[in-house]
Amino acid sequence: MSNLGIHRIYRMKLHHVRSLEILVCMCKVLTTKKMKNCDIKQKEFVETAIFQAAERGLVEFLTNIFRVNPDLATxxxxxxxxxxxVAVKCRQAKVYNLIHGFNKDTRKTLMGMTDNDDNNMLHMVGLFSPFAQTNCIRGAALQMQKELQWFKELESMASPEDLEAANDTHAMKPSEFFSKNHEELIKEAETSMKETATSCTVACALIVTMMFAAAFTVPGGNNEDDGIPKFLNKRAFRVFIVADALSLFTSTTSVMFFLGVLTSRYAEEDFLISLPRKMILGLLTLFLSVAAMMIAFTSALFLMLPTDSWIAFPTSLLTGIPIASFIWMQFPFLVEIFISTYIPRTFRKNVNEKLNLGRVRFRDAI
Structure with missing residues (x-):
């Protein structure tokens, strides 16, 4: 059992259950009425625990605390x-999503609240933390896209005054502060995208060359009298022609998409939709071209070896290796880009109403 990891999962679940039991006991003494009787050290201990939970994304801890004492959210x-x-700085989306439990006026107040350096919520996106969740995202390009999604999410909730507010430390607006602190990440993302696009362009160009040549040197050759292919009436030949044409067209299309990536201006906004879309279409058409090329090769084998199926069948099975390799190495990356671009699941607005955050008022709002 230990070899399969079942014992480890059991221990983790046991720790989780015991932690919840401790949390329930904590909640009994953290109600609004009982918190008034706590001394300063006890209150500081509770506040420190809450901020550490926000940094680490322990939303279950926070929701249980806020259910019994919503005022601790202030x-x-x-x-x-x-x-x-703190949640925005650490890119803890689940904690940040609790903001939607407040009413519209309180959310507006939260967006405008500043820290000791006059940084509002939008300025926080320009800062990084060791607990930032972007570190677990594969590739600098996807990290930059996620950062832009964070900024756009907060920008959609901010007032015009918040968008123009400058901080004390750098005298910068949120957008300027964000751009300045993401210059290195943009350079890394540009290098990453160009390296990927260059490698894929070379592969596509090779496929284009092979498929173009194969279209004019068909299996079996042509009749000397009229130039018509000798295997024209065979079903395998029709499969070969269709697969060859499909591979040629998709690989050529893929080259165009990757050239679009290479010649992009790599502006900050391009990493949000434009560049990921080109990369998605380029990788997808590359996959189709490889698959079609293998089908063309298989059909050519059956044309050339009609009576030696014991050679054609095993060899045809081997054509699945390049396709499987592509799926294993590149398809997860393709799916990740697609989900990140078109199905982002970072921000949720359906906050549990049992938190009762709608009745909470911040001192700045009074």
């Missing part, structure tokens, strides 16, 4: 930041 740390500003 606390600030030593830098003057509330838990939502």
């Amino acid at each position: 606390i600030k740390n030593e830098k003057g930041r509330n838990i939502f500003q």
